Amino acid sequence: MNILVCVKQVPDTTEIKIDPVKKTLIRTGVPSILNTYDAYALEQALQLKDKDPDNVKIVVASMGPQQAESILRDCLAVGAESAYLITDRKFGGSDTYATSYILSQSVAKIVEQEGSFDMIFCGKQAIDGDTAQVGPQLGEHLGLHQITYAINISLNEEKNKALITRELDEGKVVVEAQLPVLVTFTKTDDLRFASIKNKMKSKRAEIKEINYDDLAGIDDTKIGLNGSPTRVVKSFTPDVKTDGIIIREDNPDEAFEKFAAELEKVKLY
């Protein structure tokens, strides 16, 4: 059983602040982390491996700049067997369509080394872009069917079907999906930590690199900034409300009366 987990390095968006004067993002000092949802996807792969350690192999791949190596090492430290960094200046500026296309071309390359994949796991979304599009789009490029919003997965006896619980707007459903399949994960179980020993080991592990030149036959019109159908034309920080009426009083009863009077004005009751 071969599982590929697609992972992305992202700034920890819970640490990002907006400069109130310049209205720009303060990114200095914001740590780069393994995208939260990708960590959940990896955890689910690791749990499948826990159940069947001899037969499950986990491969991780990330497209990004050289620094993204560090999250691949984090994945190796918790139990992934092999890691690929997909990196090239030509890939820069890709939107989700182009990113998923490059990933799909790289998967073909990785398969040459690792054998074909029974499952490809992605996070539901990357917490920097929040688009939740790369997973399904990768599935489309590879001709794989998809199951999104998964919170857990198990395999049948014959290991040709997966039972996947999905968390949807209306509630949870369990689906039975034939393999191979692409699955995107939302928040699942708690994550595991790497042992010190494995952390050290992962520092020296080999990260295989895939560059533009390795992808023979890649269509130049579908990669990078120029190959991206969508383009950002403007970015700005959201408005912060300054005219809110916030009641602060030392006497709680007075505060409540003022508050209640305001709410009556807006016809809350």
Place this chain on the structure above:
Amino acid sequence: MFDNKNFWVYIETREDGSAKNGGLELLGQARVMADQVNEEVIALIVGKNVDKAIEQVKKSGATSAITITGDLYAEYNTDVYTNAIVQTVNEYQPNVILISATSQGRDLGPRMSSRLHTGLTADCTALAFDVEKKEVQWTRPAFGGNLMATIICAEHRPQMGTVRPGVFEKQEYEISPNFEVITKDIDFPQEKILSRIVEVIVDEDAGYVDLEGAEIIVSGGRGIGKPENFKLIEELAEVLGGTVGSSRAAVDAGWISHAHQVGQTGKTVGPKVYIACGISGQIQHLAGMSGSDVIIAINKDENAPIFRVADYGIVGDLLTIVPKLTERIKKKKKM
């Protein structure tokens, strides 16, 4: 440059054949853009039976409808739906396709856009339209809501986006005199259906929590302190005829089920009134509720970020304020 014409809105349906709100809200917004260039707004309705939805879209701004129906479409399946929709899109070549950013819409949208080799902008919260270029300017939050980006799709058609439910209000329109329904009959080989639902897990406490459709939401967070105190939130919600929501911290603590969670990993809501009780207002929570018309915050920490988005707020202990407010409303309403 392009011959593509008209605005399509994907209408997600319920089992009983009625339309979900998200799609209906987008018809009005599509109409605003379409009227500027004298084009049509077409509701694309897919489901086993869509009779109720047809009646609804007629009154919400659609000038015509295309339906894809039959037993095959009783259960949403990505491949079955994508195949039928893409085939229809290729036949009629619309200029714009709007999809509500529900869990179904965000599963379907990227699959469709890839197959159509076009761009898709996710989870938009504002739309503008360049009449000259017939180009939609899609605005969406990124970085967990810390940054807004405006995105265009200049060189590919159709232009596609998913739009957050609740951002636009459902509008009422006169029924268009030329309203017609085109019915498509599209098959899909059974053996190519690779997944199916084997179990629907019913949420033990609430069954179905309709946060997206709620007009008033009262939400509780970690500040509630303990699970029993959720009763205070429920009572306030009840006297207001509202629905109970929560932050992730309250869900993670096991005080309430995930079905109630509002935010980036929960539901995106757009009620008339959102009351946040004991919720600090972290960006991931705001991502799900900042589109509410009126935001009211109750928090004992005057520096809590929730006060930066609140229209009305009170600094104080929710454990006394919430029950008092409930009593006051009961008295006023003579309940």
